[in-house]
Ligand code: FES
């Protein structure tokens with residue numbers, strides 16, 4: 001017997017009857033790790049349970065940061081299971097890597113990577129329920145069908161899922177290839193709008209976030225960290241801190257940090273403020289001005305190894321009739337999820353209990369195991385709903401701090417970051433700069449040369465993205481400049497600014513050629529189709545599809561009322577996270593200011609699971625992209641962040657956001673990312689529209705810093 | 712530490728805290744009412760919005776010592792049957808993304824509508840400007856406030 005395959009699915013009865021179905025998402029056969037499936041079912045934490053009363057519980061394995069996976073992923077299971085959505089209860093699964101594949105919220109990949117897995121889970125349960133009904137009725141399964149929580153026989157006999165669940169639990173699970181998945185045309189739940197499953201908890205203030213955790217005997221902790229990147233703790237005086245009511249312990253940890261453990265959050269915050277610390281450094285602290293200068297210098301140097309080189313760029317530029325060269329720059333940016341960093345930790349002699357908002361719990365467990373020298377099997381991680389992430393919770397600094405503090409304090413602690421901690425403790429979207437050069441000859445772009453430089457950025461470019469593939473002579477280079485400032489993925493890593501710069505640049509090239517911005521792009525894609533150069537990641541058809549859809553929906557190129565209150569459009573399109581997006585921004589001169597009124601957004605992300613949530617995601621990405629492009633500014637003086645809260649760091653607010661119109665391309669393709677792809681094109685669309693409105697080009701993020709009159 | 716008698720969601724509650732403790736942390740740590748959120752601590756984000764005698768106020772900068780006899784309402788006490796027009800409208804529009812800012816948004820919106828039953832766009836923008844949503848749900852909030860206004 002093929003042991004791997006047999007273990008791929010686990011079926012069992014549950015206490016009080018009913019069916020519980022757990023899956024091991026390691027590949028059923030042929031892959032390493034497939035033999036690792038000896039885990040007892042008790043530990044497996046199945047994807048779905050069907051109770052005798054018909055209630056179906058589905059565990060959503062991916063952490064929820066607001067990208068709606070806790071609703072959308074169970075919808076996929078429920079679709080294939082053929083259950084009424086109102087009968088479904090959704091639970092957040094704790095970290096359990098033996099069962100769940102890729103338990104990470106990041107890279108817009110949650111749905112994409114688990115799509116088939118989730119469908120197979122639902123379809124397997126449906127298969128079993130049909131088998132159970134057939135057995136009960138003494139008929140052939142082929143005469144039965146299942147939908148709306150009911151199995152039906154051709155004779156008209158029916159049985160509810162609940163009534164069949166206990167019998168189904170005794171059956172042998174089918175081989176994966178015996179399980180038939182629905183054709184997308186048969187979907188009845190996928191493609192319908194279902195509201196957030198945590199809606200009632202959110203509306204009534206239930207304690208569902210990490211910050212809301214409470215356990216008997218729990219302490220609250222805060223940490224004082226070096227105020228500047230590159231500083232170390234020399235000494236500290238904790239007398240005033242210890243005098244604060246409720247402060248229980250103060251100690252140095254993780255070399256350069258000081259922990260304050262107290263009986264309330266306020267006491268922990270006050271105690272931290274009362275600490276007197278002396279910091280030291282080696283005199284090499286960085287400032288924004290010096291970082292910018294270092295990047296600018298690199299843009300003029302060739303990289304040791306280009307990321308991409310097609311044709312002969314040197315010759316193309318030498319032969320050019322005209323060369324366009326532009327430089328773009330963007331600052332570091334904090335993530336600023338509304339819920340600041342926090343984690344619960346209870347470290348005892350034999351086990352470590354962790355719980356809180358984590359985008360990469362699997363990695364955090366490993367890091368904690370290394371830090372505390374524990375076996376990973378003794379560490380559990382519970383997952384709470386996250387008050388936003390944007391990539392911030394892919395780094396586990398707050399988890400490690402919580403674990404270490406609990407371990408030293410010998411107490412359960414809820415470790416909290418204040419907003420100031422969250423904004424200044426590190427992990428930022430890296431600052432970066434780009435230099436673009438285009439060689440123009442015979443009315444077309446014959447050469448393209450992009451050089452990127454970024455702080456702590458392994459790669460500042462996407463060498464296989466458009467317009468690579470469409471230009472004969474193409475050179476793409478990247479420089480990494482080491483920095484003491486810590487960085488990490490930030491919603492749509494790299495592309496969040498690369499796209500703004502590139503799409504602004506292409507707009508200038510189109511203008512220099514006297515071509516329409518949309519037609520210019522379409523012509524380039526046509527070149528990639530008919531004369532592809534080297535390898536590239538994007539699909540020409542899909543790229544063209546969203547460009548045409550956005551142009552059509554926005555009535556691109558139609559004469560708009562011009563003058564003081566005229567509307568001015570800007571175009572941008574970008575492929576990322578396997579999805580395709582094109583956007584038209586509309587800006588209006590109100591007299592004093594030019595404001596972003598509307599963004600028309602066309603998206604191809606394959607099958608849309610939950611339209612209302614998909615629109616939220618798309619809209620959120622556009623508002624986020626424009627908000628940070630316009631206002632997001634963050635700088636350093638002698639290693640110290642100059643912004644530390646929302647009075648100095650400006651986030652987009654009510655009334656500053658554009659209206660967003662989202663159009664999805666109808667598709668039967670497997671779903672692709674949606675949490676990020678609408679963000680990259682947003683900045684460029686606004687910058688290009690701003691140029692049409694005012695004649696000013698934008699080269700610096702935040703936009704409000706580099707130009708005048710932008711609202 | 713001192714003892715304070717405060718009225719939260721219609722109930723008298725006795726709490727023990729230092730007088731400078733923000734009401735936010737008293738609600739959360741002492742009374743275990745976790746709906747009121749911490750976002751900035753400096754009255755800039757609105758996540759901690761509560762009603763103070765019906766007025767929207769920031770619990771993060773209001774000390775427990777200053778609450779006195781005032782009636783404090785938190786998200787937990789906004790609507791006993793969870794059928795407040797703002798809640799209904801929030802459901803209808805599926806407003807929340809991560810949800811963290813939403814209690815504050817809802818409390819600000821409810822106070823706005825109590826004061827101005829039929830606000831125009833400018834009035835909604837002005838009232839809601841104090842509440843940051845990092846997920847960018849502003850258009851949904853705008854639409855939901857209008858829906859809630861039309862329900863009254
Ligand atoms: S936490 Fe009170 S306004 Fe931000």
Ligand code: FES
Nearest residue numbers: 809810844845846
């Ligand atoms: S819904 Fe996430 S901050 Fe508003």
